Amino acid sequence: MRLLLLLLSLWLPALAQEGPPPDLSPEVFRIARELRCPVCQGESAAESNSGVAVEMRRLIAEMLEEGKTEAEIKAFFVERYGEWILYEPPRRGVTLWVWVLPLMGLLLLGLGLFAYFRPRRPLPKELLEEAERRLKEPPA
Missing domain, CATH: 1.10.8.640 (Cytochrome C biogenesis protein)
Incomplete structure (x- = not known):
């Protein structure tokens, strides 16, 4: 209160x-x-x-x-x-960055969040089989 x-x-x-x-x-x-x-x-x-x-x-x-x-x-x-x-501040010269940088930061943050949360495509079956085969082989 x-x-x-x-x-x-x-x-x-x-x-x-x-x-x-x-x-x-x-x-x-x-x-x-x-x-x-x-x-x-x-x-x-x-x-x-x-x-x-x-x-x-x-x-x-x-x-x-x-x-x-x-x-x-x-x-x-x-x-x-x-x-x-x-x-x-006027939107020119050095003070233009005061107006532009926050917008650019928000845009980059949005792109980063989009890239992080977008669904991933599964790897092709042939690629997975090749990776498993290489892991099972003894080192040369």
């Missing part, structure tokens, strides 16, 4: 944070959620309460008011912080 209460106490706050806070527009929240907070460990700029994240959200809102697109806003932050700031 205690374990269930502990899990619920950890899970319910995560559900409550799915939508944007009342003081933040949904579009700002969506863009900020795709950017990392440079100060916090593992939080997006939308979820963090650090001064840097608050400033990032303010900049995003200003840029949207100026008519900039989501791509232009992300490019602005990438220029300042590098591609690390993006939660989803």
Whole structure:
């Protein structure tokens, strides 16, 4: 019972944070959620309460008011912080391997399991008889 209460106490706050806070527009929240907070460990700029994240959200809102697109806003932050700031790495160059290697690993695992569990064909009778004959012969 205690374990269930502990899990619920950890899970319910995560559900409550799915939508944007009342003081933040949904579009700002969506863009900020795709950017990392440079100060916090593992939080997006939308979820963090650090001064840097608050400033990032303010900049995003200003840029949207100026008519900039989501791509232009992300490019602005990438220029300042590098591609690390993006939660989803771009699918090119070295980071392409981050996307490809897990898929290749799953494919190889599937092929290996298929090869291991597929039914084996019995050996031809002539081959079995030849092997038995060689085993019974004395070594030369």
